[in-house]
Amino acid sequence: MRHTRHRINGIKGITRAATALCVVALSGWSAMSTAQATPSARSAPSAPVRAAAAAGTCDVLAPGASAVAEKAVRAACGQIGVWYSWGGGHGAQPGATYGQVDPSDPASNHDPERRGFDCSGLVRFAYAQATGQDILNGTSRSQFNTPHASARFNAGQGTAPLRPGDLLAYGNGGAIHHIAVYLGAGKMVEARQSGTHVMVSDARVGGDYAGAVRIDGAAAPGGGFSTWGTDVWTHADASTTSARVYKFAGPTSVKISCQKHAQSVTAEGFTNDAWSYLPDYRAWITNIYIKGPAWLDGVPTCP
Incomplete structure (x- = not known):
């Protein structure tokens, strides 16, 4: 048996201009087949759901998500108001931790005093709470390329095929630098940047939006x-x-x-x-x- 090494690597910060974090490399991936990428027919959101979305409520805002995905959404929403902290959420166990200073972002100077999450730290925590397993321990890039994916969606598909709990990823030139949890109704919850708190935002599907991934809480064949x-x-x-x-x-x-x-x-x-x-x-x-x-x-x- 070879000895093994364990280490969090490549967790990058963001600049205010980039409003993103976790800069890492990304290999191109092709979209899943139409059958995989297109969800089954679903009813339109109810009036209460539409009202909640309009009010900026953090919750499951559309039907069709799996029980695991709904739990992940609610776990992430439970962190609304917690500090964004660069490198936060990457401790030995999922959960908020004190962050680090990002040399490229003066807004992060107080992150070592702020117990919170960066983007991938929040996603890691949400799905650990939902599945009881630390299945997304890593950077935004590794989360986007997880073997626990059941479907993938390219940027051109927008939010139409997405369900609550899907992970929206952002990056340019083959590099993923940010990730967030979709709520439905065009909203997402994210740990966005230093100086802010975990928040609900409009789902950004222009600019550097790279696509989305749906997480299967079960162990992936050949995974682990x-x-x-x-x-x-x-x-x-x-x-x-x-x-x-x-x-x-x-x-x-x-x-x-x-x-x-x-x-x-x-x-x-x-x-x-x-x-x-x-x-x-x-x-x-x-x-x-x-x-x-x-x-x-x-x-x-x-x-």
């Missing part, structure tokens, strides 16, 4: 694995000489469909010829950078 290390590249084939596909800036939850013996690699003091296939990235990674034994338990051999 994590990378370790920093700036770790995946490849088009099970070889370091093949094309680079995607770089993990830090530890990231990943789904693995199968593994195989291929090129032997020596890195970080280990030598291993096992490689794992990551279907969400359509790429291979040496098992050296997957937490666990050299040959992963319970993962089938690739055909």
Whole structure:
């Protein structure tokens, strides 16, 4: 058994101009099939729901969400008024923590005195409360690429297919820097930036809106694995000489469909010829950078 390493990495802040945080790299992903991305027919929100949305109430504001998603919404809404704090919510357990100073944002100077959440810290807490498991422990980028996704939506789809509990992500040029929880009725709850509190906002689906992801509270097939290390590249084939596909800036939850013996690699003091296939990235990674034994338990051999 190789020793493993655990660490929160790549949690970035925002500038006031950017009004976002958690700057991390994002590999492009294609939208799910129309059948996956289009929700089943639902009734229009009731008059009380429309009234609540108009009043800025933080709650489930539309029908169609799963029980887990509704719990996540209400857990996030329970934090309304709590400070935004850069790096907050990334302690050993989900929940508000004191933050850090973001050198690029003077508004964060008091964040070490403010117990609260950054954007991904709030999302982590909401789904931990909803599922009883810490399934979204990581940055906004890793949350957006989670193996616990049951559907994905591209930016061009707007809010039409979204349900309460879906996660809206923001970024430009392949980098996700902010994430929020959709409430329905065009509203979302977010930890937005230093100097503010957890708040209800209009769902922003223009500008740098990158799309949304729906979370399945059940364990994802092939999920439950994590990378370790920093700036770790995946490849088009099970070889370091093949094309680079995607770089993990830090530890990231990943789904693995199968593994195989291929090129032997020596890195970080280990030598291993096992490689794992990551279907969400359509790429291979040496098992050296997957937490666990050299040959992963319970993962089938690739055909």
